[in-house]
Amino acid sequence: MIQAIQHFLNKPDDIDGLVNDIERQKKQIFSAT
């Protein structure tokens, strides 16, 4: 998530891509635990 936020700081216009990326990461993390 840190990398996703840092990418957002550089390129803040793709919010849909950002939140979809984080949601995808979240599902991977929760499915692994």
Next chain:
Amino acid sequence: MQKDGLVPFAFGDKDGWPAMGTFDYLNMRANGYDFHIALLRGEKSWNSPQVKQVFDLWRGLLPYHQKGANGRTWQEAAQTLAQKKAGMTVLGLPHPGQQFSAADREDLDFFPFPEIDPAHGQDAVEAPIDGFLMSKKARDRDGAKELLKFLATPQAEDSYLKSDPNNIAVNSGADTAAYTPLQKKPSNSSPVPGRYRSSWTATPAPILPRP
């Protein structure tokens, strides 16, 4: 601030956590503490309209931040505050406080993160908690426990604060009479009890030699 030649927000995210803390605040203020905690627990979707709204709000604020935040540490950002190149920053009091000389510290102010949605006000804080932990394999468990008990006493906190005027005591019995005006401000702006979004930094207590 911009008319005065200041960048409104000093911002350094080379270490990753300052922006995470900023998101914590924006989301708690815009969507409320309960939503934020549910999001972090995986119970809410990151691609929900509420979260998109937060990033859209943040995007609107970025032009008022220092550019190139990913290449700047929080220390470097705080230094620009001390150098009067920036007007504000989102950090805990100790962070910029360490960068200020005693004389300049009188020019440093502190205020809670502003309200976004009146329904949620300012009743939650993102508050890192630094502390001491005992190693599971401590050789002298009883001695380490005694040390930990002592570190939580008003006496120990009073002693520590004499060398660090950028923090406040968490023990309600600590002596606050010598607090600076700056230390009094966070002391008087306590959130609703229990509404902490905490990040944790663990410092293991030393393994004490056997007696």
